Amino acid sequence: MQRFPKGRWAAVSIGASAILTVGAMTRPHPLARSSPPLAPWADRPGRFIALPKRCRGWRTDGLRRLAGSGPCGRPTGGPTALRTMAPLPVATAAMSLDPPAAPSPDWSAPLGRVGLGAGLWLVACAACAAESAAEAPAPVEAIADLPAITVQAGQLPQRELRVPAALQRVDAATLARVPGGDVADALADVPGVVALNRNNHAQDLQLSMRGFGARAAFGVRGIRLLADGIPLTTPDGQGQVTSLALSSAERLEVLTGPLAQLHGNAAGGVIQTFTREAAATPELRAGIGLGRDGLRRTDWQLARRFGATQSVGLVADLATFETEGWRAHSAARRRQFNTVLTWDVHDQTRLRLIANALDAPLAQDPAGLTAAQWAADPRQAGSQTVARNARKRVSQETLGAVLTQGLGDGLTLEARAYGGQRRNLQHQAASSWVGLQRGFGGLGLQLTGEQSHAAGWPVDWTVGLAWDRSSERRQAGATLAGDASGPLTRHERNVAANTDAFVQAHWQLAERWQLLTGARHSTVRLASRDHWPADGDGSGRIRFRATNPVLGLAWLARADLNLYLSWGRGLETPTLAEVAYRLDGTQVSPAFNTDLGAARSRQWELGAKWHPDRDTRVNLALFHIATRDELVAARSAGGRTAYVNAGQTQRQGLELAARHRLSPHWDAALALTLMRARYGSADTGPSGTALPGIPRRQASLQLRWRQHPQTRSSAALRGTELQLDWLGRAALWADDANRARVAGYGLVHARLQHGFSVGRTELVAHAAIDNLLNKRYVGSVIVNQAAGQYLEPGLPRGWQLGLQARVPF
Numbered sequence: 001m002q003r004f005p006k007g008r009w010a011a012v013s014i015g016a017s018a019i020l021t022v023g024a025m026t027r028p029h030p031l032a033r034s035s036p037p038l039a040p041w042a043d044r045p046g047r048f049i050a051l052p053k054r055c056r057g058w059r060t061d062g063l064r065r066l067a068g069s070g071p072c073g074r075p076t077g078g079p080t081a082l083r084t085m086a087p088l089p090v091a092t093a094a095m096s097l098d099p100p101a102a103p104s105p106d107w108s109a110p111l112g113r114v115g116l117g118a119g120l121w122l123v124a125c126a127a128c129a130a131e132s133a134a135e136a137p138a139p140v141e142a143i144a145d146l147p148a149i150t151v152q153a154g155q156l157p158q159r160e161l162r163v164p165a166a167l168q169r170v171d172a173a174t175l176a177r178v179p180g181g182d183v184a185d186a187l188a189d190v191p192g193v194v195a196l197n198r199n200n201h202a203q204d205l206q207l208s209m210r211g212f213g214a215r216a217a218f219g220v221r222g223i224r225l226l227a228d229g230i231p232l233t234t235p236d237g238q239g240q241v242t243s244l245a246l247s248s249a250e251r252l253e254v255l256t257g258p259l260a261q262l263h264g265n266a267a268g269g270v271i272q273t274f275t276r277e278a279a280a281t282p283e284l285r286a287g288i289g290l291g292r293d294g295l296r297r298t299d300w301q302l303a304r305r306f307g308a309t310q311s312v313g314l315v316a317d318l319a320t321f322e323t324e325g326w327r328a329h330s331a332a333r334r335r336q337f338n339t340v341l342t343w344d345v346h347d348q349t350r351l352r353l354i355a356n357a358l359d360a361p362l363a364q365d366p367a368g369l370t371a372a373q374w375a376a377d378p379r380q381a382g383s384q385t386v387a388r389n390a391r392k393r394v395s396q397e398t399l400g401a402v403l404t405q406g407l408g409d410g411l412t413l414e415a416r417a418y419g420g421q422r423r424n425l426q427h428q429a430a431s432s433w434v435g436l437q438r439g440f441g442g443l444g445l446q447l448t449g450e451q452s453h454a455a456g457w458p459v460d461w462t463v464g465l466a467w468d469r470s471s472e473r474r475q476a477g478a479t480l481a482g483d484a485s486g487p488l489t490r491h492e493r494n495v496a497a498n499t500d501a502f503v504q505a506h507w508q509l510a511e512r513w514q515l516l517t518g519a520r521h522s523t524v525r526l527a528s529r530d531h532w533p534a535d536g537d538g539s540g541r542i543r544f545r546a547t548n549p550v551l552g553l554a555w556l557a558r559a560d561l562n563l564y565l566s567w568g569r570g571l572e573t574p575t576l577a578e579v580a581y582r583l584d585g586t587q588v589s590p591a592f593n594t595d596l597g598a599a600r601s602r603q604w605e606l607g608a609k610w611h612p613d614r615d616t617r618v619n620l621a622l623f624h625i626a627t628r629d630e631l632v633a634a635r636s637a638g639g640r641t642a643y644v645n646a647g648q649t650q651r652q653g654l655e656l657a658a659r660h661r662l663s664p665h666w667d668a669a670l671a672l673t674l675m676r677a678r679y680g681s682a683d684t685g686p687s688g689t690a691l692p693g694i695p696r697r698q699a700s701l702q703l704r705w706r707q708h709p710q711t712r713s714s715a716a717l718r719g720t721e722l723q724l725d726w727l728g729r730a731a732l733w734a735d736d737a738n739r740a741r742v743a744g745y746g747l748v749h750a751r752l753q754h755g756f757s758v759g760r761t762e763l764v765a766h767a768a769i770d771n772l773l774n775k776r777y778v779g780s781v782i783v784n785q786a787a788g789q790y791l792e793p794g795l796p797r798g799w800q801l802g803l804q805a806r807v808p809f
Contacts, residue, residue, distance in 0.1 A: 152253055152272060155262055155446065155462050155504045155518075161611050164516050164552030164564035165259035166192060166621040166655055170252040172276065177723065177751060179768045179800050180289055180297045180321070181246035183207075188727055189700050191655035191671045192256050192621075193269070196693075196780035198792045201323075201332035202365035202392040202426070205241045206693070206780045209256050210625060211651045211677045212268020212572070214693035215633050215783055217641045222268040222572050224260070228275050228340055228354050230400040230418045234440060234470040236496035236526060236575040237266025243358060243396065245338035247287075247299045248317035250276035256655075257605040257623060258568025261548050262518050264466065264500050266572045275340040275354075278303040278313035281808045289802035294324030294331075297802070313342040326795055327366045329381040329390070334360040348406030354418075358396045365390040367429055368782045368789035371740075378776070378793035382429065389482025390429040396422040410451050416444035430637070433484050435475045442468035461505040469497040472576065476590065490590050491532040492539075494576045498524045504550075516552035516566070521545075524573045528580075528592040538591035542579070544598045546571040560612040570601040574631055574643060583634045583642035588786075590640070597645050601627040615661035625651040630679070632686060632736060637786035646736075648680035649691060664709040669702040679736070686736035692783045695744060697730040717755030717764050725749040734781040734790035742791065745777035762806040770798045 160169065168190045178185045184195040184205055194214070196206040208214035212222035220239040225232040233239040246252065255270040263270050282304035289297035299319045306312040316339040325331045341353040367382030367390060384390075400418030407413055419441030427433045446464035453459065476490035504518035527541035552566035574596040582593040607621035629645040636642075653675030661667040677691040690696075707719030727747050734740035753766040771794070779794030 152255075155464065155502060156448065156460060156506060158460075158506060161560075161562050161609055162514060162554060162556070163259070163609075164514070164554040164562075164566045164607075166256045166605065166607060166619065166623075167259075168254045168619070168657060170254070172250050175246050175249055175252065176717075176764075176804075177753070178246065179291075179751075179766075179770075179802070181299075181319070183241045183244060183246065186246060186252060187254070187271075188725070189657075189669060189671045189702060190254050191619075191657050191673045191698075192675075193254060194673075194693075194695060194698060194729075197794070198780040199325075199327065199795055200330065200366060200792060201334070201360070202363040202390070207241060208694065209254075209269030210623065210653070211649075211675065211691055211694050214691060215631060215643075217633060217636055217782060219577075221575060221578075222266050224263045224267045224270045226270070226272040227338075227356070228273070228352065228400075229402050229416060230354050230398065231442060231468060232398075233266065234438075234496055234575075235265065235468045235498040235524060236470070236573060238575045238577060240394075240396075241271075242334070242336075242360070243356070243398075244271070244273050245275070245317055245319065245336060245356060246273065247319050248275050248301055248315055248338055249273045257621070258550050258566045258570075258603045259516070259518075259552065261550055261568045261570040261603070262502055262504055262520050264502075264520055264522050264571075265498060265524050265544075266575075267570065268572065275315055275317075275338065276303070277342065278305050278315050280305060280310060284807045284809065285805065286807075287802060287804040289800055291323075291800035292798045293326045294322070295800065296320075296322045299804075311344040315340050325364065325366070326798075327379050327381060327793065329364045329386045330366040332360070332363045334358070334363075348408075350404045352402045352404075354398070354400040354402070356398050358394065360392075360394045363392045363394070365392060365426075365429070368785055369791045369793065370788045371791065373789075374778070374791045374793060382789050383787070384429045384431075387481075388427070388429050388431055388479065390427055391482075392424065392426045394422070394424050396420065410449055412448045412450070414444075414446045414448070416442075416446075418442055427479055427482055430640070431479050432489075433477055433479050434490075436472050438470060438472035440468070440470040442466065458508040459505050461503070463503045464501070466500040466502070467498070469495070470576075471495045474580070488532055491530075492592075493529045493531065494580070495527045496525070496576050498522060512556040514554045514556075516550070516554070518550040519547060520550075521547045522571055524571075524598075526573070526576060526579060528576075530592070536591065540579075540592040540594040542594055542596070544571065544573045546598070546600065560610060562609045564605075564607050564609075566603075566605045566607075568603050570603060572599040572601070572631065574598070578631065578641075578643045581640050581642045583644065586635070588635055588637050588640040588642045593643070596631070596643060597629045599627050599629050599631050599645070601625055615667070617657070617659045619655075619657045621655045623651070623653060623655070625649075627651075633784040635786050636782060636784050641784075646679055646686050649677065650680060651675060651677040651691075653677075665706050667704050669700075671700045673698045689736060689738040690733050692733040692735055692738075693781055695729040695732045697728075697744075699726075699728050701726045717753055719755060721751075721753045721755075723751040723753075725751070732781065735784050740781075740788070740790050742778050742781055745775055745794070747775055747777070747794075748772040760808055764804045766800075766802050766804070768800040770800075771796060773797075 160167065170186055175181070175186060184197045187193045187195045192210050194208045198206055203218040204220065206216060207220050207223060209223055213220055215221065220241055221237055223239065225239040225241065225244065227244060232243045251274050253272045260267045260270045285301035287299040297320065299317070301315065301317045303315045306314065317337070319336045321334040323332055336358050338356040343351045345351060365385060367385045369378065369380070369382055373380060398418060398420035403415045405413045422438040422440070424436040425433065444464065444466045446462055448462040450460050451458055452461065472494050474490065474492050474494055475488055477484055477488050478486045500520060500522045502518070502520040507515040507517070509515055522545070524544045525541070528539055530538040548569040548571055550568035552564060554562055554564040556562050579593045579596055580590065581588050582591045604624045605621055607619070610618040627649045628647070630649045631643050632646045634642045634644040653673065656670065656672040659667070659669040674697055675694065676696060677694045679686040679689050679691065681687050702723065702725050704721065704723040706721050725748070728744070730744040732742055734742055750769045750772050751766065753764055755762065755764045757763065774797040777794040778791045780792040781790045782792065
């Protein structure tokens with residue numbers, strides 16, 4: 001049987017990606033404009049190849065309508081079939097938040113075509129792989145020459161290709177290209193993740209994964225954050241991405257889908273960072289960056305090993321950030337320290353000590369704008385924010401320890417303990433202030449067994465317990481000219497705690513079949529004690545319990561192709577911030593909301609991973625999520641947001657990530673997310689509308705050129721590197737009623753780096769231009785903002801210059 005020549009699988013994959021994109025985007029968007037074709041390479045001769053005779057039979061009428069051919073064959077329409085794609089809409093200079101005159105397009109049919117096309121493509125690939133395996137069986141070890149990249153799959157490490165879940169890994173080389181370690185830029189190429197940059201350092205990044213977290217008026221909700229195994233998310237599901245230190249990270253991992261539910265409450269997705277290990281040669285690293293609007297960044301790192309046997313490693317990282325802000329009243333200053341001390345006590349024992357601190361003494365809050373304000377001057381601050389000096393101050397310190405002890409016979413015991421405190425003082429535009437003083441901590445114990453045997457099958461397994469607690473004192477009062485004035489109007493003690501037990505196992509049913517089973521039992525308690533009952537006793541407590549199972553089945557169809565199916569249940573409780581206010585008529589009242597329930601979800605995921613060689617990675621996932629009692633923002637006013645439980649919601653979509661090295665000097669990457677997220681019918685809350693804050697389409701394209709091929713023995717940059725990025729997002733809604741529509745946009749960014757050496761010092765100079773075409777767009781939205789101040793403007797064209805040095809000693 002004829003086999004695909006090495007290197008041409010990438011053309012077939014990218015062609016399939018384009019075909020799926022055509023199926024989803026054929027219907028023009030009301031705001032779409034004409035543009036040149038996005039796939040000019042399709043005109044090159046020889047990019048599509050003859051397939052085996054058996055594969056040519058894989059054709060259906062549905063696929064002919066989608067792309068003119070079956071998933072294994074040449075598009076019958078030729079390259080012109082790829083030219084019918086409507087581009088993602090580009091933001092217009094003026095926008096209207098009134099309901100559109102024309103009805104919204106029906107996206108169920110395009111997504112249905114995508115699901116059909118992708119599903120049949122998976123089946124066809126599986127059939128071709130099975131036929132190939134039948135004629136010329138290849139052992140699983142056939143790709144032993146490829147690097148065995150290990151990732152954290154739920155609570156167990158596993159080889160990346162074999163994980164039955166959508167898991168993306170961002171390595172150190174990619175993170176080094178991100179200007180200033182910006183989390184939004186680091187996640188731009190991860191499908192399923194929508195990182196909307198508010199450009200408001202008082203409210204943090206608006207981050208959602210498959211729609212989870214989109215409701216957050218500030219901070220991160222519904223997503224678990226971890227750094228070196230230490231939770232950065234409180235038991236109720238609150239987190240801050242500014243706590244992540246990317247400058248010293250070896251890698252960042254993003255997990256979505258059913259497998260993420262093994263991390264417990266509010267695990268719509270999981271983002272983990274892992275600090276790099278100190279090398280044998282001590283080194284100092286220093287970096288400085290400058291940009292428009294008074295942007296200044298510095299980063300100072302020390303890495304070295306100690307002891308006669310070099311058994312102790314230290315990585316310490318201090319980063320600073322300062323900006324005057326593009327918008328009025330948007331200046332910010334921040335310092336962040338992160339250090340990890342690793343001690344290999346002996347062959348079976350390792351101790352990791354983690355310490356990090358964040359100090360943000362100033363983060364002015366420019367707030368959102370109405371459509372009229374945005375059209376008149378997007379640089380202006382929102383109503384009353386300057387006169388009342390709206391701002392926030394935050395500080396946080398965390399200490400943690402992780403002890404790993406080998407017990408022999410493949411058993412490993414891991415114990416975790418951490419604790420810290422956080423202080424938050426916010427002055428709001430509504431002539432009020434809110435202060436929080438929070439103490440948090442937790443314990444964890446986990447026993448892992450490798451290559452055990454049960455019922456005749458090899459199995460890797462883990463069981464564990466986790467206990468976490470957060471206690472905060474919340475106070476509030478009135479302000480006069482931006483300063484506290486008068487007596488307290490709120491004084492209470494809020495507590496969130498969870499007690500969890502989990503189990504996970506990977507069963508090797510056969511050489512090519514693997515079964516994942518797991519479950520997590522969670523008990524989450526929220527309580528508030530009102531110490532200021534002058535306006536009524538706002539005390540209350542709520543408890544939530546759930547046992548969430550997870551199942552996954554993976555088939556290694558070829559040594560380089562994994563097909564999988566997974567299912568799981570999830571729990572998302574309201575956060576302390578979400579139960580802190582109650583909706584009384586049209587007023588947002590400061591009282592503990594005991595009426596809020598937890599959202600519960602059921603998730604399905606079907607996917608494929610194809611990793612044929614070191615230079616090519618293709619991951620595809622289809623997902624469906626059904627949630628009941630979804631938590632939604634009912635009303636937001638003056639910095640206060642009240643939440644209610646809606647009825648049911650449905651999320652379904654497609655995620656695609658593809659990366660290929662075109663030549664020793666060129667490589668390209670594509671990330672695509674198509675998602676339909678809507679409310680179901682409900683007696684209370686939204687009914688039949690689209691979930692706000694979630695674009696239906698998002699895509700990113702990346703093209704990079706290197707002067708000298710980068711060797712795998714060294715990550716140091718040599719010579720010049722040029723990178724172009726394109727990020728496109730479709731329109732989205734800013735409210736549950738779908739009356740406030742925000743136009744989509746497409747942005748182009750350019751990055752230039754040059755690496756050279758002076759003696760033993762390695763230097764990298766870099767320059768970046770963001771929003772190269774100077775598009776005017778809305779970067780983020782404040783969902784259901786009562787005064788109509790939904791819009792948070794995106795930044796115009798901006799520049800950054802920097803220099804990084806690495807000095808071994």
